[in-house]
Amino acid sequence: MVAWGVSGCAGETDGLFRLTIVDHDTSEVVAARVTLTHSSGAFVIPAEALPVFGDCGQIPFHNWAPVAATLQTYWGKNRSVRNPFRGSEDFYSSGTLTAKLRPGRYRIQVQKGLEYREAEDEFVISAGAEHRLRVALRRWSNLPAHGWYSSDDHLHIPRPHPRFDPAIATWMQAEDIHVANLLQMGLARDVHITPQRAFGPRSLYQAGRTLLVGGQENPRTHVLGHSIILGAKSWIDFPQAYLVYERAWREAQRQGAVAGYAHFAMAGAHDGLAVWAPEHLIDFIEVLNLGFPYYKTWYEALDLGMRVAPTAGTDYPCVATLPGRERFYVKVDGALTLENWLDAVRRGRTFVTNGPVLELSAEEAGIGDELVLASPRVVKVRARVRFDPTRDRVERLEIVRGGEVIATHAASGENGDFAIEVSVPVSMSTWLAARASGQKVGERPADSIEPLIEYVLRLNRRADRSLREELGEAATPERPRPSAAHTAPIYLRVEGTPPIAEQPRAREVARSWLELLGDLAARLGDERLAGLAGFPGSGDGVTLEDLRANRTELLQAIQKARAHYQGRVEPP
Amino acid sequence: MVPLWSLPMLAALFVGCAAGLAALRRLGTNRALGDVAVAIRAAVISIAPGVSLYAAAAWSSDGAVWRNAGALCFVAFPLLSAIALSLAAQKRGWRRGSVVGTLLGSGLAVAVVATWVTLYLKGVRGGWTSIEMLVSLASVCVTFTASACLGWWSGRTVRQTNDR
Numbered sequence: 118m119v120a121w122g123v124s125g126c127a128g129e130t131d132g133l134f135r136l137t138i139v140d141h142d143t144s145e146v147v148a149a150r151v152t153l154t155h156s157s158g159a160f161v162i163p164a165e166a167l168p169v170f171g172d173c174g175q176i177p178f179h180n181w182a183p184v185a186a187t188l189q190t191y192w193g194k195n196r197s198v199r200n201p202f203r204g205s206e207d208f209y210s211s212g213t214l215t216a217k218l219r220p221g222r223y224r225i226q227v228q229k230g231l232e233y234r235e236a237e238d239e240f241v242i243s244a245g246a247e248h249r250l251r252v253a254l255r256r257w258s259n260l261p262a263h264g265w266y267s268s269d270d271h272l273h274i275p276r277p278h279p280r281f282d283p284a285i286a287t288w289m290q291a292e293d294i295h296v297a298n299l300l301q302m303g304l305a306r307d308v309h310i311t312p313q314r315a316f317g318p319r320s321l322y323q324a325g326r327t328l329l330v331g332g333q334e335n336p337r338t339h340v341l342g343h344s345i346i347l348g349a350k351s352w353i354d355f356p357q358a359y360l361v362y363e364r365a366w367r368e369a370q371r372q373g374a375v376a377g378y379a380h381f382a383m384a385g386a387h388d389g390l391a392v393w394a395p396e397h398l399i400d401f402i403e404v405l406n407l408g409f410p411y412y413k414t415w416y417e418a419l420d421l422g423m424r425v426a427p428t429a430g431t432d433y434p435c436v437a438t439l440p441g442r443e444r445f446y447v448k449v450d451g452a453l454t455l456e457n458w459l460d461a462v463r464r465g466r467t468f469v470t471n472g473p474v475l476e477l478s479a480e481e482a483g484i485g486d487e488l489v490l491a492s493p494r495v496v497k498v499r500a501r502v503r504f505d506p507t508r509d510r511v512e513r514l515e516i517v518r519g520g521e522v523i524a525t526h527a528a529s530g531e532n533g534d535f536a537i538e539v540s541v542p543v544s545m546s547t548w549l550a551a552r553a554s555g556q557k558v559g560e561r562p563a564d565s566i567e568p569l570i571e572y573v574l575r576l577n578r579r580a581d582r583s584l585r586e587e588l589g590e591a592a593t594p595e596r597p598r599p600s601a602a603h604t605a606p607i608y609l610r611v612e613g614t615p616p617i618a619e620q621p622r623a624r625e626v627a628r629s630w631l632e633l634l635g636d637l638a639a640r641l642g643d644e645r646l647a648g649l650a651g652f653p654g655s656g657d658g659v660t661l662e663d664l665r666a667n668r669t670e671l672l673q674a675i676q677k678a679r680a681h682y683q684g685r686v687e688p689p
Numbered sequence: 690m691v692p693l694w695s696l697p698m699l700a701a702l703f704v705g706c707a708a709g710l711a712a713l714r715r716l717g718t719n720r721a722l723g724d725v726a727v728a729i730r731a732a733v734i735s736i737a738p739g740v741s742l743y744a745a746a747a748w749s750s751d752g753a754v755w756r757n758a759g760a761l762c763f764v765a766f767p768l769l770s771a772i773a774l775s776l777a778a779q780k781r782g783w784r785r786g787s788v789v790g791t792l793l794g795s796g797l798a799v800a801v802v803a804t805w806v807t808l809y810l811k812g813v814r815g816g817w818t819s820i821e822m823l824v825s826l827a828s829v830c831v832t833f834t835a836s837a838c839l840g841w842w843s844g845r846t847v848r849q850t851n852d853r
Contacts, residue, residue: 180807181743182757305810
């Protein structure tokens with residue numbers, strides 16, 4: 118398949134194509150992503166297509182000459198975007214578009230995020246003639262009407278100058294992303310990739326109900342994982358103590374931001390979480406990313422009594438994906454403002470998804486709430502999943518309590534909407550969540566995640582020895598792409614019973630995290646330090662000197678965390 | 690990431706090339722040292738304010754303007770060295786070397802240093818030690834000087850000057 122661009126100076130025998138994309142319910146012109154295919158199989162990218170940008174490791178000249186960021190972004194813009202899910206070359210439209218096209222038959226497919234059904238049509242262009250096409254996109258879900266707004270917490274789209282704001286905002290609208298977190302990426306010792314001109318409130322650009330916000334993926338190392346900070350007022354960086362994440366997270370908390378871990382808090386991040394979890398500095402974990410879900414580390418954190426929200430993000434364009442493919446919805450009270458949105462993330466009012474929409478309630482409590490019971494009793498729990506059957510085939514809806522599935526509804530021909538209602542006996546404090554799983558429909562098989570597994574295994578963490586088995590289906594070659602969604606928990610607190618952190622499951626997790634910390638301390642020993650510094654493919658610039666300089670403080674933090682977990686394992 | 694010692698190695702390479710060209714052109718010692726002295730001054734005039742501006746950026750809350758200005762000082766080196774060498778030649782009555790060569794040679798040095806400093810993966814606030822600063826600044830100064838001389842001596846008339 119090839120893609121060809123169409124400019125305004127095409128031949129006289131061309132026909133004129135005028136496209137208008139509207140929301141079926143409101144008749145408003147809306148931005149969307151378009152696949153335009155000529156009958157020859159070539160994908161067409163009109164000159165009026167919106168420009169798109171990305172930066173995943175361009176040589177960071179802008180670190181020394183900031184003006185280079187604007188020039189690199191301007192030169193790096195593109196009008197076509199690779200859609201790996203169906204192998205096409207797509208483009209973004211603001212909603213109206215005029216293009217000169219070669220005569221012939223065309224197929225057009227229009228998508229806008231997850232909540233609109235895909236529109237599809239065919240038309241013929243004749244030489245010298247004009248063809249007008251109005252595409253009406255129909256919603257199958259309208260979560261913003263109920264205060265739920267979609268976000269991608271992990272976009273590496275540079276925004277070094279205000280001139281890029283309108284185009285990026287329209288692009289995000291085309292993917293139906295309401296809060297786009299554009300992350301500047303850090304390396305050890307002050308080197309920044311995907312430059313953002315400002316952060317948090319100072320970086321805010323709002324177009325209707327679309328917010329662009331500068332955030333950071335920093336600190337970011339193979340040793341302790343990739344950390345994300347959203348909503349901080351400034352770039353937070355401690356190059357001299359780059360591996361002491363606690364400093365960055367405390368500063369984030371001081372600035373009213375939220376902090377969390379990218380990439381499932383897997384591998385090194387698992388260690389980092391174990392080191393600093395007792396400090397209550399982490400607000401979220403990205404549990405849907407890189408094309409698949411992974412909940413193990415997050416469940417462990419919840420079982421230890423941490424209140425951590427699930428989030429999702431794409432890591433676009435560092436991964437072959439599209440913005441918002443994996444996203445999370447946040448229930449915002451009142452108007453969609455950055456402050457309200459951050460507050461809702463902090464309160465855990467989220468669910469993650471790559472298609473299905475989830476609802477969960479335990480009596481009057483909703484996602485992220487705490488339901489206080491005066492004594493042990495039965496609680497009525499309701500979970501519901503809705504989805505677009507042309508894009509997702511949800512096979513299971515489950516209710517999870519303390520990491521264990523307690524109710525399942527296996528799909529049996531329902532068409533895009535089913536629910537579970539169960540009475541759950543609750544004898545002690547716990548957490549409840551809903552999750553959905555299945556397969557994506559009409560997409561190419563998923564890419565192999567073997568490179569990720571090999572990367573993680575090279576770290577030589579004892580805890581990762583069974584990673585391939587833990588990843589299960591995600592690690593199967595040529596597997597269908599998974600359809601997945603998971604809500605944040607509802608916390609059930611039963612008065613007079615031990616809190617989650619003091620229950621047997623918490624002791625189990627504390628024991629395993631003690632092992633993680635022991636293993637990390639061993640890898641920070643003199644004999645293994647050089648191997649850790651020379652870790653291949655990490656791309657984070659952590660040197661032996663950095664490890665040596667930060668080791669004492671890191672070992673102190675490890676010691677403190679061990680004492681904490683020891684107290685959990687052997688309560689007084 | 691590139692190691693620290695790679696920059697002195699690059700500087701040595703430029704010095705070797707410049708010395709080789711000087712020998713090939715049979716430049717007199719006076720002429721060669723005179724040009725080197727001018728090139729060193731041009732390098733210092735470019736590097737000193739550049740480094741000062743980067744240092745100021747490290748202490749500023751928004752250092753973008755300072756960093757851009759610092760970068761400009763370094764990028765201006767080819768022009769500065771060409772002007773300085775031309776004026777010195779005029780003043781001393783020596784035949785001019787190659788202005789185009791100087792611009793190209795110095796420009797190459799600036800590009801090499803910019804690439805090195807980017808690949809060294811340290812930023813303005815990136816915890817430069819005294820040794821690192823000393824080694825890198827000295828190497829940059831030597832690289833700039835040698836590259837300017839290399840370009841200047843690439844002109845064919847330089848040897849005739851020596852013979853006079």
